[in-house]
Amino acid sequence: MKHLFFLFIGLIFGIVMYKSEAASWFRIYEMFQFQSFHMYGLMGSALVMGIPIVQYIKRKNIKDYNQNPIVIPDKDKGVTRYLAGGILFGLGWALAGACPGPMFVLTGAGYLPILVVILGAVFGTWIYGMIRHKLPH
Amino acid sequence: MEWILQPWPWYIGGPLIAVIMFVLLYAGKNFGMSSNLRTMCTMCGAGKSSEFFNFDWKSQQWNLMVVLGAVLGGLVGSRFLSNNQIPDISEGTRAILQEHGFESAGTAYVPTELFGPEAFTSPFTLIILLIGGLLVGFGARYAGGCTSGHAISGISNLQVPSVIATVGFFIGGLTMVHLLFPLIF
Numbered sequence: 001m002k003h004l005f006f007l008f009i010g011l012i013f014g015i016v017m018y019k020s021e022a023a024s025w026f027r028i029y030e031m032f033q034f035q036s037f038h039m040y041g042l043m044g045s046a047l048v049m050g051i052p053i054v055q056y057i058k059r060k061n062i063k064d065y066n067q068n069p070i071v072i073p074d075k076d077k078g079v080t081r082y083l084a085g086g087i088l089f090g091l092g093w094a095l096a097g098a099c100p101g102p103m104f105v106l107t108g109a110g111y112l113p114i115l116v117v118i119l120g121a122v123f124g125t126w127i128y129g130m131i132r133h134k135l136p137h
Numbered sequence: 138m139e140w141i142l143q144p145w146p147w148y149i150g151g152p153l154i155a156v157i158m159f160v161l162l163y164a165g166k167n168f169g170m171s172s173n174l175r176t177m178c179t180m181c182g183a184g185k186s187s188e189f190f191n192f193d194w195k196s197q198q199w200n201l202m203v204v205l206g207a208v209l210g211g212l213v214g215s216r217f218l219s220n221n222q223i224p225d226i227s228e229g230t231r232a233i234l235q236e237h238g239f240e241s242a243g244t245a246y247v248p249t250e251l252f253g254p255e256a257f258t259s260p261f262t263l264i265i266l267l268i269g270g271l272l273v274g275f276g277a278r279y280a281g282g283c284t285s286g287h288a289i290s291g292i293s294n295l296q297v298p299s300v301i302a303t304v305g306f307f308i309g310g311l312t313m314v315h316l317l318f319p320l321i322f
Contacts, residue, residue: 014210
């Protein structure tokens with residue numbers, strides 16, 4: 001049952017990504033050309049709702065459905081890893097036109113060359129795991 | 138019901154993303170897609186080569202189910218909830234893309250030049266897709282999250298590192314589109 005619940009959440013997420021065109025390479029390109037409000041509106045409105053939701057959960061100590069406190073871990077302090085990792089991610093996001101969620105959405109939509117992007121992303125993750133001790137964080 | 142088959146405007150999609158994040162929090166989980174890539178490494182046996190991958194991947198089964206659902210969502214969204222949806226990108230974007238050789242701009246959901254069946258026989262396209270994926274995977278783990286983990290969840294939690302990462306996403310994206318695209322395409 002639990003698995004079905006998360007499958008359902010993923011299904012809704014996938015439909016939203018496809019229908020709102022966050023999974024479209026063209027929309028990502030257009031965003032970086034500043035030629036449409038669409039993607040900014042999408043992320044902006046998610047945050048306009050998301051920020052009060054998370055702040056409400058934290059201030060009121062809302063419990064999850066198992067009656068456990070909802071814990072949202074703080075990110076470790078730092079600048080280098082976030083800036084350097086973010087820039088590398090952004091370069092790939094604009095080139096492949098897909099971030100880690102939409103990659104899987106596009107697979108289901110039948111654009112099979114996206115599997116090459118997924119393969120690259122898994123391999124890129126593995127490379128990070130192998131060399132992360134040598135990287136500044 | 139007709140509206141559901143139309144492209145969804147940002148003011149529908151954005152709030153729904155926030156709802157998905159909330160439902161995951163209420164289920165005792167966190168919204169983050171790129172950590173699945175790490176889980177996939179572990180499932181492939183990467184734990185032998187680095188302790189970074191040495192964790193019980195079964196604890197992440199719920200997130201893999203979200204991924205599987207997202208694949209199904211792409212299928213359902215494109216086949217059953219759309220009439221050949223084509224993003225209505227701006228005239229300006231269309232013109233720039235056609236200059237770069239993306240003839241499919243304005244006629245497809247994603248460029249057929251990169252995602253059409255011919256991609257598999259074009260070494261150039263395969264390399265573009267592979268490098269794009271490598272950067273996304275490496276960058277997401279280095280930054281400790283992607284668009285969902287940092288730009289949505291992290292900023293909703295008012296985390297300064299997530300703002301820095303999101304600024305990084307844009308520096309990278311702008312560099313790619315404005316400085317590197319003219320060299321690549």
